[in-house]
Amino acid sequence: METYRIPEMANKYINYDMIQNYTELPDFPDSRVRLLYAFLANECKNKKHSELYALAVALIQMGLDTHDLIDTDTGQKQEKAMRSRQLKVLAGDYFSSRFYHLLSQESQIDLIKKLSGAICEVNRLKMNLYMKMKLLRVTAEEYIQTCVKLKTELFDVFSGMLEEKNGLQWPALMQGFSQCEVVAGELKRIETAEQFKGSWGYWHVLQEGTEEEKRMLKEDAHEDSLTHDLVAKYDIRNHLAAQLRQAVDHVQSAARKLESDKLVQELCQIGESFLRTLPSIAPAYNEMR
Structure with a gap:
């Protein structure tokens, strides 16, 4: 390669x-x-x-x-x-x-048209998500899935361009790696109040929290101590870690179906970048052969 x-x-x-x-x-x-x-x-x-x-x-x-x-x-x-x-x-x-x-x-006029269409779809999805977020009408699961969709939309254009032997696994692998990327980003966002707002953890607390906690979040409280307490109380770090493990498993399952050993090896290397904060997952990636 x-x-x-x-x-x-x-x-x-x-x-x-x-x-x-x-x-x-x-x-x-x-x-x-x-x-x-x-x-x-x-x-x-x-x-x-x-x-x-x-x-x-x-x-x-x-x-x-x-x-x-x-x-x-x-x-x-x-x-x-x-x-x-x-x-x-x-x-x-x-x-x-x-x-x-x-x-x-x-x-490459045909590809320009396809990518331009994907850009329009990305912007449409973003506007829908932003409107729901502004109205506080988005669930934690909906937030994650929309973020993953936003990351895969441009790359889905290539599904029909790949050779059949690889094209069959392309959607699952792109979905899996995008999920890894989103969740890894969410793990970083729980460290400060400024980044916590609008994150998966934020929407999770709005679903599961007490009325007082919801009120404090809705009033735009920018206190790191509040964020720290909520992250600990609702075990948000471990919830996200579990989602990352699930995404890694998804990628592993799809990768095992590829015929090229070189391609599988490359996917292993890509996957390792998501596992640095969760070293206990790393050995599982070495099983992708």
Whole structure:
């Protein structure tokens, strides 16, 4: 299998001093892009375009994720905050535009249409989720499943493009790795009150908590001590850990059905990145052979 170098290729488009100095960018969607590249590079018919396709999707995802970081607060802001917001808008637009350029240069018009449709669907799903969240009408399970869907939508475009031997397992593997990515992100969000708001743990407490706890969350209490107490009381860390184990099991089951030992090995390496906070799970991944 060819060397995976999509993050380095993407740096040409995302690593600018102006952005680095005045705002922050989301994490590179490495696990999903690496998974896509591994599948494409493992096939005869898609190998020659494996880097192009993976890079294009990575830039789209970076554009969408950068726009998600934009502060929607309409209140008065300091100049630094305003500059950061403006750069996120411009950077997100720029990243997204590059995929059109890259694919059009190679006459990949049909793929442009499919990815453009997926972008529209992602934005529709986001708007529906944001409206439900604003009205406090989303469950913890619905929140997780929608977040997973948002991460898989662009990559589902390739389901019909893969060779049958791998294409059959592609949806399950993308679903599983996206679930791992979402849950791993939720584990990080429970550490501070600012990030806890709107997280899986937040919605879980709104479902299971006392009326007083719900009131405090709804009133936008930004106390780390409150978050810490709720995380401990409702065992949120272990709930999320269990979901991560389940997602890993899902990936393992799908991976065992692949014919390529190299591809299975690559999936093992991707999976290990999700298990660093849960080292007890790591040995199970070594069984993927």
